[in-house]
Amino acid sequence: MSIRNPKQALYEQFAAVAKALGNPQRLELIEHLAQGPRSVDALAGKLGLPIANVSQHLQAMRRAGLVTSERDGKFINYSLVDESVLAAFAAVRTVAERHSAEVERVVRVWFHRRDDMEPVSREELASRMNDGLVTVIDVRPADEFALGHLPGAINVPLSELESRLPSFESGREIVAYCRGPWCVMSFEAVAELRKRGFSARRLEDGLPEWKASGLAVKCNA
Amino acid sequence: MSIRNPKQALYEQFAAVAKALGNPQRLELIEHLAQGPRSVDALAGKLGLPIANVSQHLQAMRRAGLVTSERDGKFINYSLVDESVLAAFAAVRTVAERHSAEVERVVRVWFHRRDDMEPVSREELASRMNDGLVTVIDVRPADEFALGHLPGAINVPLSELESRLPSFESGREIVAYCRGPWCVMSFEAVAELRKRGFSARRLEDGLPEWKASGLAVKCNA
DNA sequence: ATGACATTCAATAATTATATTGAATGAATT
DNA sequence: AATTCATTCAATATAATTATTGAATGTCAT
Numbered sequence: 001m002s003i004r005n006p007k008q009a010l011y012e013q014f015a016a017v018a019k020a021l022g023n024p025q026r027l028e029l030i031e032h033l034a035q036g037p038r039s040v041d042a043l044a045g046k047l048g049l050p051i052a053n054v055s056q057h058l059q060a061m062r063r064a065g066l067v068t069s070e071r072d073g074k075f076i077n078y079s080l081v082d083e084s085v086l087a088a089f090a091a092v093r094t095v096a097e098r099h100s101a102e103v104e105r106v107v108r109v110w111f112h113r114r115d116d117m118e119p120v121s122r123e124e125l126a127s128r129m130n131d132g133l134v135t136v137i138d139v140r141p142a143d144e145f146a147l148g149h150l151p152g153a154i155n156v157p158l159s160e161l162e163s164r165l166p167s168f169e170s171g172r173e174i175v176a177y178c179r180g181p182w183c184v185m186s187f188e189a190v191a192e193l194r195k196r197g198f199s200a201r202r203l204e205d206g207l208p209e210w211k212a213s214g215l216a217v218k219c220n221a
Numbered sequence: 222m223s224i225r226n227p228k229q230a231l232y233e234q235f236a237a238v239a240k241a242l243g244n245p246q247r248l249e250l251i252e253h254l255a256q257g258p259r260s261v262d263a264l265a266g267k268l269g270l271p272i273a274n275v276s277q278h279l280q281a282m283r284r285a286g287l288v289t290s291e292r293d294g295k296f297i298n299y300s301l302v303d304e305s306v307l308a309a310f311a312a313v314r315t316v317a318e319r320h321s322a323e324v325e326r327v328v329r330v331w332f333h334r335r336d337d338m339e340p341v342s343r344e345e346l347a348s349r350m351n352d353g354l355v356t357v358i359d360v361r362p363a364d365e366f367a368l369g370h371l372p373g374a375i376n377v378p379l380s381e382l383e384s385r386l387p388s389f390e391s392g393r394e395i396v397a398y399c400r401g402p403w404c405v406m407s408f409e410a411v412a413e414l415r416k417r418g419f420s421a422r423r424l425e426d427g428l429p430e431w432k433a434s435g436l437a438v439k440c441n442a
Numbered sequence: 443a444t445g446a447c448a449t450t451c452a453a454t455a456a457t458t459a460t461a462t463t464g465a466a467t468g469a470a471t472t
Numbered sequence: 473a474a475t476t477c478a479t480t481c482a483a484t485a486t487a488a489t490t491a492t493t494g495a496a497t498g499t500c501a502t
Contacts, residue, residue, distance in 0.1 A: 007405050011245035014310075014403075017317045019243030023490085024232035027239075040449060053491060055450060060489095065320030074448050074499055084316045089235075091312035095305045096238045099286030182235075184228050244460085262478060274461060276480060281459090295469055295478050 020064035021092060025049065026057050031180050033067060034086055034208035035140075036147045037079040083212055093181070119204035120175050122213055128173075135174045138207075139189045150177070150210060151218040158185045165196055177203035177210075241285030242313060246270065247278050252401050254288060255307055255429035256361075257368045258300040304433055314402070340425035341396050343434055356395045359428075360410045371398070371431060372439040379406045386417055398424035398431075 020026065025047065032038055032046055044054040058078050061067045066085050069078045080086065120128075128134045129152055136153040138145050145155040156164055168174065174193055178185040186202045193200035203210070211217050241247065246268065253259055253267055265275040279299050282288045287306050290299045301307065341349075349355045350373055357374040359366050366376040377385055389395060395414055399406040407423045414421035424431070432438050 007249075007403075008245060010403050011248045013317045014248055014314050015243050015245040018239050018248075018313045019489095021313070022236050022240030022243040024229060024236045025490095027232045027235055028228075041447095050492070051449075052451090052493080055448095056490080059450085065316065071449095071499085074446095076449060081316075081320050084312070084319055088309070088312035088316050091305070091309035092239045092242070093235050095286065095302075095309050096234045098305055099302050182228075182231050240459095246460095260478075261480090271462070272479070273463080273481085276478095277460080280480085292469085292479095295476090297479060 016064050017066070017088070020061050020066050021088060023057070025053075026061060027089065029054070029057060029061070030066070030080065030085065030089055031183065033078060033080045035144055035179060037070075037077040039072075039075040039077055041075065042143075043078070086208060086212065119202045121204050122210055122215060125175055125203055126215060133173065135168065135172050136203075137174060137176050137189065139176050139178050139185045140207075144179075146219075148207065148211070148217045148219045150207070151216050153177075153218075156189075158189055161189055161192055165193075165198075168198065170198065172199075174198055174200040175203055176200060178206050180206035180208060237285050238287070238309070241282050241287050242309060244278070246274075247282060248310065250275070250278060250282070251287070251301065251306065251310055252404065254299060254301045255427075256365055256400060258291075258298040260293075260296040260298050262296065263364075264299070307429060307433065340423045342425050343431055343436060346396055346424055347436060354394065356389065356393050357424075358395060358397050358410065360397050360399050360406045361428075365400075367440075369428065369432070369438045369440045371428070372437050374398075374439075377410075379410055382410055382413055386414075386419075389414075389419065391419065393420075395419055395421040396424055397421060399427050401427035401429060 021030075028047055029043055032043055038046075040051060040055050040058060043058070044051045047054065058067060058069070062069060062078075066081060067078045068081055069076050071077075125134070125136070129136060129150075136150055137156040138149045138153040139156055139158045139161065141157050142155055145153075145157075149155065176186040176189040176193070178189075181204070183206055186206070190200045190202050207217070242251075249268055250264055253264055259267075261272060261276050261279060264279070265272040268275065279288060279290070283290060283299075287302060288299045289302055290297050292298075346355070346357070350357060350371075357371055358377045359370045359374040360377055360379045360382065362378050363376055366374075366378075370376065397407040397410040397414070399410075402425070404427055407427070411421045411423050428438070
C-alpha cells in the first residue's frame with residue numbers, strides 16, 4: 001500500500017465498506033446474520049454455497065468491519081457488528097428501490113401487483129395483536145424461528161403452509177413475515193393464502209427490523 | 222446474464238448500488254456532486270484525474286442509478302439522483318467510522334486530537350449566527366461557494382486563509398465548514414486559525430448536510 | 443492418541459474492475 | 473465548413489474479485 005494523503009485514505013476506508021456490501025452473496029449473508037449469530041456451516045447450508053466460499057466472504061466482511069466472529073467449540077459464529085450494518089444495507093436498498101427500474105420490474109413480475117402486497121406497518125400489527133384480531137405467521141424455517149420471533153406468532157414454514165391451511169380460521173386476517181423487506185417467503189405465503197380465499201397481508205420488513213425498532217421478541221432458547 | 226430467481230435478481234441489484242459506491246474516486250465524485258450539478262470537466266479538475274477516467278466512473282454510477290446527466294451546450298452536467306444517495310454514503314461512512322480502527326487512526330494522526338476538533342452542531346450555529354456572535358467562513362474554492370453557501374458566510378478559500386488572517390476580529394469565534402463531514406479543508410483551516418490564536422471550530426458535516434436538514438442556503442446565481 | 447468435523451489456508455482459473463491512451467462524436471463558435 | 477472543445481468510445485494492460493479444489497489447522501469426543 002502506497003503513501004496516501006489523508007483524504008484518499010479515508011475514502012479508501014469508506015469504499016472498502018461499500019465494496020464489502022457490493023456482492024449479492026454477501027448481502028444474503030447479511031440478511032441471515034441479521035436474524036442472529038450463525039456458523040459458517042449453517043450459512044453455507046442456507047445459501048447453498050460451498051463452505052470455503054462462504055468462509056471467504058465472511059472474512060472479507062470481517063476485514064471491512066461488518067461482522068465479528070467468535071469460536072464456540074467446533075463452530076465459529078459470525079454476527080453483524082451492530083445495527084449500522086443493517087442501516088447501510090437499508091440505505092443501499094433504498095437507492096436501488098427508488099432508481100432501479102429493474103428492481104421494480106422484478107418485484108412486479110414475481111409478486112404480480114405491488115398494491116396487492118401493501119404491507120402492514122409494525123405499529124398497526126402491534127396494536128391489532130394486542131386486540132387479538134389477527135393471526136401472525138412466521139414463514140421462516142423452524143430453526144430460525146426458534147432463535148427469535150414475534151411474540152404470539154406461530155411458525156408455519158413455507159414448505160408446510162399448504163398442509164396447515166385447514167387449521168386456519170377462515171374469517172380471521174393473517175399477517176405473514178419472514179427475514180426482511182425483500183425476503184420472498186412472505187410474499188409467496190401471502191399469494192398462496194389469498195389464492196385459498198384467506199385475507200392475508202405481509203408485515204413491512206421482517207424480524208430484524210421489528211427487533212431494531214424496539215418491539216418485543218420471543219425466543220425458545 | 223443467466224436466468225436467476227427473483228431473490229438473486231434483487232440481491233444483484235442491491236449489490237450493484239453498493240458496488241458503485243465501492244470505489245474511493247467515485248465516493249469523492251459523490252461528495253462533489255453533493256454540492257450541486259457538475260460537468261465531467263469540472264469534476265476531473267477537482268479530483269486531478271484524466272477526463273476519460275472520470276467519465277467512466279460517472280457512467281458506472283449512472284448505470285447503478287446513483288447519478289443522472291443532462292446536456293447543457295458543450296457540457297454534460299451530472300447530478301445525484303436524490304438524497305438517498307447521500308444517505309447511503311452516510312450510512313456506509315457510519316459503519317466505517319464505528320468499526321474501522323484505520324479511520325480513527327487517520328483522523329487522529331492528521332487532525333491531532335479528536336476532541337480539539339469537536340464540531341459545532343447546525344442548530345447551535347444557526348442560533349449563534351442569528352445573535353451575530355460568530356464569523357462563519359466557507360473554505361471551499363470560490364467556484365463552489367458561488368453555487369451555494371450558508372447565508373452570512375464569507376468565502377475564504379484555504380489557499381487564501383493565511384493572507385486574510387489579519388482581517389479577522391481576534392476576539393470573535395470563527396466557524397469553518399467545507400464540503401462534508403470528512404472534507405479535510407475545514408480541519409486544516411481550524412488548525413491554522415488556532416495556531417494563530419483564534420478561537421475556531423468546525424461545523425459538523427458540510428454544506429450538503431446543512432441543505433438537507435432544511436436550513437437556508439444562499440446562492441450567487 | 444485417534445477420528446470426526448468445522449473452519450481456514452493456499453493455489454488456481456475465470457471473470458470483472460480500473461487506468462490509460464488515442465480516436466470518434468457532437469455541440470458551439472468563427 | 474472549419475475549428476474548438478467537452479465528452480464518450482474503443483482498445484489495451486494491469487490489478488482485483490470470485491469460485492473451486494484439496495490440503496492444513498484446530499477442537500471435540502472417544
